Amino acid sequence: MARKPKHKPETNKHLNRFKYTQDQAVEKPFNWSQMLRLFTYLKPYTKKLMPIAIIAMLVSTIVRLVVPILIGKVAIDGAIAHQDTSLLIKLVIGISVLYLLSYIGNVLRIKYVNILGQNVIYDLRKHLFSHVQRLSHKFFDSRSAGSILVRIMNDINSLQELFTNGIINLLMDVVMLTGIIVILLALSPKLALAILIIMPLMFYISTKLRRNIRRSWQQVRIQQSRINSHLNESIQGIRITQSFSQERENTEYFDGVNTDNFQSWRNATKKSALFRPFVEMCNAIGTVILIAYGAYLILQGDIEVGTFVSFAFFLGMFWEPISRLGQMYNQLLMAMASSERIFEFLDERPNVEEKKDAREIVDMNGHIEFDHVQFAYDDKRVALHDISLEMKQGQTVALVGHTGSGKSTVANLISRFYDPTKGAVKIDGIDLRDAAIDSVRQQISVVLQDTFIFSGTILENIRFGRPDASDEEVKEAAKVVGADDFIHRLKDSYETEVEERGNILSAGERQLLSFARALLANPKILILDEATASIDTETEVRIQKALGKLLKGRTAIIIAHRLSTIREADNIIVLQQGEILEQGSHDELMDQKGEYFDLVKAQFQMLDAM
Structure with missing residues (x-):
C-alpha cells in the first residue's frame, strides 16, 4: 500500500x-x-x-x-x-x-x-x-x-x-x-x-x-x-x-x-x-x-x-x-x-513585434538617439519620463544613478528588449520599431553583472558570441581581455568543461569570459551593465586595461555604481527617478558640485571609512 x-x-x-505562474483551472467546453x-x-x-x-x-x-x-x-x-x-x-x-x-x-x-x-x-x-x-x-x-x-x-x-x-x-x-x-x-x-x-x-x-x-x-x-x-x-x-x-x-x-x-x-x-x-x-x-x-x-x-x-x-x-x-x-x-x-x-505574441516590412540595419554606425522617450513596465510603474539624449558614434557614455533611476531600462530599450511607451529610440536615425530585431541585436553585445556561463567548454562559451569564429580568434579575444592567463592554469585549458552555470569558475573569471564573448562578437554597440561589480580590485585593473581595446571604435554604454570605472567616459548621464538630472564629462560634473559630485564624494568617504 x-x-x-x-x-x-x-x-x-x-x-x-x-x-x-498564472496557472489555473479553467471551466471550458471540450x-x-x-x-x-x-x-x-x-x-x-x-x-x-x-x-x-x-x-x-x-x-x-x-x-x-x-x-x-x-x-x-x-x-x-x-x-x-x-x-x-x-x-x-x-x-x-x-x-x-x-x-x-x-x-x-x-x-x-x-x-x-x-x-x-x-x-x-x-x-x-x-x-x-x-x-x-x-x-x-x-x-x-x-x-x-x-x-x-x-x-x-x-x-x-x-x-x-x-x-x-x-x-x-x-x-x-x-x-x-x-x-x-x-x-x-x-x-x-x-x-x-x-x-x-x-x-x-x-x-x-x-x-x-x-x-x-x-x-x-x-x-x-x-x-x-x-x-x-x-x-x-x-x-x-x-x-x-x-x-x-x-x-x-x-x-x-x-x-x-x-x-x-x-x-x-x-x-x-x-x-x-x-x-x-x-x-x-x-x-x-x-x-x-x-x-x-x-x-x-x-x-x-x-x-x-x-x-x-x-x-x-x-x-x-x-x-x-x-x-x-x-x-x-x-x-x-x-x-x-x-x-x-x-x-x-x-498564442503568446511578443510585446516587441517585428514589422513585416522591417528594415535590415546591415552596417550599424552606433549613433543612438532617445527622442522624448517615456517607458512604463506597467500602469503603476513609470521607469522613464520624457527622456531625450544623444550618444554619438564611438562615444563612451556612462549612466549613473541610484537603484531604480532607469539606467538598465535605457540599456533594455537600446537592445529593443522593450519598446518605449511614448517617443522613439533611434539608431543611425532609424526608429528601432521599424528595424529587423535580429539585425539590431546581432550588432549589440551586452555584459551583465550576473553573467551566464553555459555548460560546455571554455572555448564553446566564448564562441557563443560568434559561432563561426575560429579557435585562434577565440583565444585572441581571451588574451585581449586578460582571460588567457587563468584559462591556461585550468586542467584542460580552453577545453575545460565549466559545468552548469560555470560552477568551477570564480565570479571574476566568469566575468572575464563574458568580456571575451562580447569582444569576439565584434559589436558596434557595447553595453556594460554593472559588468565590473563582481570583480575584485586586481581583476578590475586588468579589465580597465582591456577596456581601451574593447571600447575602441564602438559606441559604449556603461552602467556602474563604481564611479572609478567611468572617469574616462566621454559623457556621464546622471539619472534620478527616470529623469536626466545632469550630464557632462567627469570634470564638468565635479565642477558643478551637483548630484554626481555628491555620489563621488560619498563613495570616497566610504572607502576611507574602510
Whole structure:
C-alpha cells in the first residue's frame, strides 16, 4: 500500500509562492477546434507513415471481424453440423493464415504509429521551444522557469500516448465497433437490438463523468507546474537555503507542493478509473441478455447454435473497443488540458513585434538617439519620463544613478528588449520599431553583472558570441581581455568543461569570459551593465586595461555604481527617478558640485571609512 504523505494545513502557504505562474483551472467546453489544431502536426506524415499504419490496422481489424463468422456459421453450422472433415481442415488452415496476416498487420501498425507519434512530439516540442525563445522579456518576467519547463516537457510528454497509439486505436475501435454492430444486425436483428439496448444508458452516464475527469487532469497539470517551479527555485537557491539553515522550512514547502501533486493525481486517476468498471458492468448485463434471450431464440428456431456462438464472440469483442474508447476519451481530456497550456504559450505574441516590412540595419554606425522617450513596465510603474539624449558614434557614455533611476531600462530599450511607451529610440536615425530585431541585436553585445556561463567548454562559451569564429580568434579575444592567463592554469585549458552555470569558475573569471564573448562578437554597440561589480580590485585593473581595446571604435554604454570605472567616459548621464538630472564629462560634473559630485564624494568617504 502506498504511503500517504503528511499534509499539514499550514503547508498550504506554499501556494502563495507560485501565484506568478498564472496557472489555473479553467471551466471550458471540450474544444474540438483546438484538438483539430493539435492534429495539424500530423499533416507532414499523412502521405507516408499514416497510410501504412491505417492499412495495417484495417487488415488486423478485418481478420478479427471475419474469424467469429467463420467459427460460428462455417465451422459449427456447416462443417460440424454436417460432419464435413475436409471443410473443417480447410477452415483451420484458412483461419491460421488470417491470424498470420493479423500478426503482420499488428507489427507494422505498432512500428509505424510509434514512428509517427515520436516525430509529432519532436516537431511540437521544437516548435514550442523555438517560439518561447522569440518571446519578449515581459513574458519571462511574469513566469517562473519551472512553469515554462513543465509546458515544454511534461505537457508535451502527456500527448505522447495520444499520438503513438491513441489516434490509430481510435480509428481501429470505430471500424471494429461499426463492423460488429452491422454484423450483429445482419445475423439476428432481434438479438442484436436486445443486447444493444444498454448502450444509450451507458453513453448517458459516461457523459456525466467527462466534465469532472477533464477538470481533474487540468488540476494535475497545474500541480506539476507548481512542483517544478519549486524544484527549480530550490535547486538554484540551495546555497542561500543552506547559508540560512532553512532546509527544514524548504522541505515543508516541498512537502506541501508534493502532497497537492499526489492528491491531484489520485483524484484524477480515481475518477478516470470509474469508466472501465462501468463498461464491464454493461458487458455483464449484455452477457445475461445474450444467454437468456439467445437460448430462447434457439429453442424457438429463430437462430442456429453457430449464430449464438458468433454473437458470444462478438459480444466479448464489442465491449473491448467501447472500453478503449472510454480510455481514449480520457487521453483526449488529458491532451485537452495539456494542449490548452501549450497553445497558451504558442498564442503568446511578443510585446516587441517585428514589422513585416522591417528594415535590415546591415552596417550599424552606433549613433543612438532617445527622442522624448517615456517607458512604463506597467500602469503603476513609470521607469522613464520624457527622456531625450544623444550618444554619438564611438562615444563612451556612462549612466549613473541610484537603484531604480532607469539606467538598465535605457540599456533594455537600446537592445529593443522593450519598446518605449511614448517617443522613439533611434539608431543611425532609424526608429528601432521599424528595424529587423535580429539585425539590431546581432550588432549589440551586452555584459551583465550576473553573467551566464553555459555548460560546455571554455572555448564553446566564448564562441557563443560568434559561432563561426575560429579557435585562434577565440583565444585572441581571451588574451585581449586578460582571460588567457587563468584559462591556461585550468586542467584542460580552453577545453575545460565549466559545468552548469560555470560552477568551477570564480565570479571574476566568469566575468572575464563574458568580456571575451562580447569582444569576439565584434559589436558596434557595447553595453556594460554593472559588468565590473563582481570583480575584485586586481581583476578590475586588468579589465580597465582591456577596456581601451574593447571600447575602441564602438559606441559604449556603461552602467556602474563604481564611479572609478567611468572617469574616462566621454559623457556621464546622471539619472534620478527616470529623469536626466545632469550630464557632462567627469570634470564638468565635479565642477558643478551637483548630484554626481555628491555620489563621488560619498563613495570616497566610504572607502576611507574602510
